[in-house]
Amino acid sequence: MKAVIQCGGQGTRLRPYTMVLPKPLMPVRSQPVLELLLKWLRRNDLTEVYITTGYLGQLIKSFCGDGRRWDIRIRYTDEAAPLGTIGPLGLLRDELDTSFLVINGDVITDLSLGAFAQYHHSTGGLLTVATMHRQTRMDFGVIEAHDGRITSFKEKPILSNLVSMGVYCMEPSVLQYIPAGVPFGFDDLILCLLRRGVPTHSYIHEGMWLDIGRIEDFQTAQELDWDVQSPPFERVYAA
Template identity: 65%
Template sequence: MKAVIQCGGKGTRLRPYTMVLPKPLMPIQSKPVLEMLIKWLRRNDICEIYITTGYLGHLIKSFCGDGQQWDMKITYTDEKEPLGTIGPISMLKSELTSTFMVINGDVLTDLSIGAFAACHKSSGAIVTVATAQRDTVMNFGVIESSDGRVTSFKEKPSFTNQMSMGIYCMEPEVFKFIPNRIPFGFDDLAFCLLNRGERLQTYSHAGLWLDIGRVEDFQLAQTLNWDEEAPAYERMEFVA
């Protein structure tokens, strides 16, 4: 199976660091996020990837080259203007002719691609989204009222939600719903599929997932044991 890594974003949540480095090259201890992501794909037997580039894309190309150092084949696309999280894959329509993956370039996870792909295939969906549960704490007191009278008050309540991990398994039929070379996000694709009655599947992952674009996750990643020889449970031991 082929995979597309989305690396065209500006990484605004990690500024000022991303003023000089694209987000996928931000270091986790001694290695860039993108290198760790590529090695994860290779361990899961993916040998051919496409990297979509835009902002500071020349640095990504210079670092990764053609992928031979990881026994992989890497091909690049260039965004002349930002195309969102899904729009860039429209440039790869002729290359992605069987089931493929799309992954945000700032994700670290121990997701089993084999199990993920098997769930996708058995569901018959055009798109399957990898999901994880996250607790979100409101930083404000939340008031409920009726006719102006307060009926309840909660100080900084916490909500548990099912979050998209930024990892997708797709069928080539998805290109029918993606416009060519205009900004188009996964939210646009999801709305389009749902409005047309197409099946959009989820795959729940209970293990490691970090979104390096979030300052909190970026800092947490610096504390973990990323020894590639260590079992997955050891690499996850500091995850709350």
């Protein structure tokens, strides 16, 4: 399979750090998260990778080069203007001719890509989203009311939801739903497919996943229980 790593965003949630470094080059201990992603892909036997670039893209190209030090072939796309999370795939229509992965450039996970891809192919669908159950504590007291009268109150409740991990398996035919040259996010894509009745599926992962674009997850990533000289994503992590 081919993989596309999305690295064109500005990383606004991690400012001011990302005013100097693009988010995929933010260090987790001594290694940029993008390097951890590339090593994870290689251990899962993927050797063809496209990296979409925009904001501070030259730094990403300078760091990764052609990928030979990881035994990976890396090619790049350049966004003249921001195209969102999914829009850059339109620049790769001629390259993505088989099932392919799309991965946000700020993800740390121990997801088995082999099992994920196998499930995707078993569904016969165009798109499978890697998901996890995640609990989120609200920062506010939540009120329910009917006709102006309060019926219940919960102080900073914990909500549990099935959330996207930012890892997707897609078929080339999904590209027909992505417009060329305009910003197009994953939310735009999934809503478009749902409106048209195109089957999409969820693969539930029960292992480790962090989104280092969030300050809380970025800080947690620094505490991961691994030896940085050993392959990450294969050890227990300290939450």
